Amino acid sequence: MSALPRARQEPRWLTLAVTGTILFLCALPLLRLAITGARSAGFEGIAGLLADPQLWPAFRNSLTTSLLGMILSVVLGMVFALALTLTDLRRRSALGILFILPMMIPPQVTALAWIGMTGPSSALLKAVGLAPSLGSPQPLYSIGGIALLMGVQHAPLVYLTLRASLLSLPRDAIEAARLAGAGRWRTLADIVLPLALPGLVAGASIAFVSGIGNFGIAAILGIPAGELTLPTLIYSRLTAFGAGTFGDIALLAALIAIIAFAGLFIQERALAGRDYRVLGHSGAAASFMLGRWRGPVEAMLWLVIGVILLAPFAALLAGALAPAYGVRLTPDTATLDAFREVLFRQSATRTAFSNSFLLAGAAALILGVMSLMTAYLLTRRRGRLARVLSALTDVPYALPGIVISVAFLLLFAAPVPFLGIRLYGTLSIILLAYLSSFLAVALKPVDSAFRQLDPVLEEAARMAGAGFSRRMRDILLPLVAPSALAGAVLVFLFACNELTVSALLWSAGTQTIGVVIYNLDDSGSFNLAAALSVIVVLIVALLMLLLHLGGRYLPRGTVPWQS
Known part of the structure; x- marks a missing residue:
């Protein structure tokens, strides 16, 4: 069988870009963690830890x-x-x-x-x-x-x-x-x-x-x-x-x-x-009538x-x-002072809101685009590379957030070699950790949407000579964009309220909402921490409601809690 023409293959730059990005976000930090752990795992290091x-x-x-x-x-x-x-x-x-x-x-x-x-x-x-x-x-x-x-x-x-x-x-x-x-x-x-x-x-x-x-x-x-x-x-x-x-x-x-x-x-x-292995029609919803119970x-x-x-x-x-x-x-002691304090007077909370929304929005936007490219490659390409890349995207999400934060801390504690750029103590290191942790969250809905598409549509465009960018813009993107948007909203939800990853990576000026809530409670300001928490719960509930209402227009499995 002769080789397929270039127009029928995914672009080489896409394979290189997706592979490099996944290796950087998902493999390199964990490799750095493993190397540091191995260096410290000598007899004295392990004996000291065990003792x-x-x-x-x-x-x-x-x-x-x-x-x-x-x-x-x-x-x-x-x-x-x-x-x-x-x-x-x-x-x-x-x-x-x-x-x-x-x-x-x-x-x-x-x-x-x-x-x-x-x-x-x-x-x-x-x-x-x-x-x-x-x-x-x-x-x-x-x-x-x-x-x-x-x-x-x-x-x-x-x-x-x-x-x-x-x-x-x-x-x-x-x-x-x-x-x-x-x-x-x-x-x-x-x-x-x-x-x-x-x-x-x-x-x-x-x-x-x-x-x-x-x-x-x-x-x-x-x-x-x-x-x-x-x-x-x-x-x-x-x-x-x-x-x-x-x-x-x-x-x-x-x-x-x-x-x-x-x-x-x-x-x-x-x-x-x-x-x-089951045969027959699936979907056992409402199979049991409770009657008087x-x-x-x-x-x-x-x-x-x-x-x-x-x-x-x-x-x-x-x-x-x-x-x-x-x-x-x-009724006489009730007051809104705590809400006014965290919203208008506390500079730390204003900074935290700004940082959290910026980080969550940036993570949602970047992962939304990454999920489109990654899902396309993983669903269109067969072989060992696709299997390895798919497994790598799942590893950071499967690991506890504290492990990911330690891995990025070790990777970027010193300035980046050759560039001299210091990421530790900036929002950039938190953003990179978010991208690693939540890549799987953004990828799953888009991957599901791509797998549900009829390949005949893209095949017809290929036969007509449409290149990758034209096929993506005119055919694929309109069909999978709702799933990518749903995945981005889920990433925003997780990232906006995250604490475990940012707890080890924040510094003065880069604190997030989760860090501020913890610090307020730790300093004895329970009412301020409670006020900020109420605001967070309302934001989460509103975003979940919007995602739920829009879920009816999305492919099955896009919104996790829907059928």
Whole structure:
């Protein structure tokens, strides 16, 4: 067979540009981390780390909180996925969006909201006369409190992965079980759950890995209680900078990465031999009619939403309206001073808003364009290169954010060779870390859109002599642009409220909203941190609503929480 003419091939510059960009963003930082870790992994370096009295308690706390949080996430995520996907509940869409919202809210905001909902200083509990007596301990400042909030924060991850599996179930199998006389519980146990097990295991694994790398919840709840996890141990080492700091944090980050990959490996082993192949029509939505149980099940789910979302947000709002932390909130004491302070008087918060929106907007715009070029190459090119590039884009997103931030810190701590440009201490290093962390978020919707396109359209244009730029501009871009826009909005959502990556990379003048919220709470200004958090939650909710309303015009799978 003769070679295809040049017009039928992707441009060489596209292959080089995409390959170079992915290697720079996804491979080079991790390679730098590995090199630093290897240099520090001599006998003395490892012996010193193993002898560190803070290492093993932090290691144990990380595993404990991640495992307990994963269990809670699986329970909550499975209940909501089964109820909202397989039953005839009313207002399923609203319940689904509200259940997803805690995942989109920054973890430090979640921690502040729950602190405001519990303990003797809760403005909300004081307002309704249910606050514990003064001097009572804050129950969330504990390993159990960290695990509880991680479970709530990561339950939507289990929900999304399990829901995707449930939506692909064969209707024929469920109908056959019913015709054979199987009841609802028998069908659920023998048909639905075994076929949906891969999604459940994948969700549990993602929840565990997310817990290992969670910094915001562990920092706000663990540091006051003296309970360090591996991410907060890295943070404490960096803030107390000294000889050997880079080597220590490289080894600690490598340890977190090993735990994360171990969790993913266990997932693969658990699913080995469980490659279920289904025939027939998929889509088992509303397969179970609840009958007289529909009302109680709806009430239970709305109660859970109230406990994990509505009540914490009400406590956050009450804390922002109270004149000071611990003061009883009444119509006479309520004030908007905290909102005026963070919006108009605090220069740090204005800078943080500017930095966060600039970084999030730049990341969304750059990754929107990158996702178009990358998805085109990965879907049109076959072979080892495409597989390697696709795997590399997933690695930074699969790793905890603390590992990515350490990798970029090590890569750019010194001026760039030959150029003499110093990126550390600037917004540029945070932006590069965002591009690495969120490339997969922007790429997935566009990749899905390209794979759903009929290749005949582009083939016809090629036969007519249209070059790559003409085909992209006139045919492909109009069809995939909505998915690219949705991916960019998701990147903006994640980047605007991010803390874990920027916590290690910020400096004076480059702080982000997440960093300012953490610093305000750390300095004792709970009402100011609460006011800023309320604003963040409202922004996130508005962006999610806009994305949800526009999701009906996008290819299937573009908006994660929709069918």
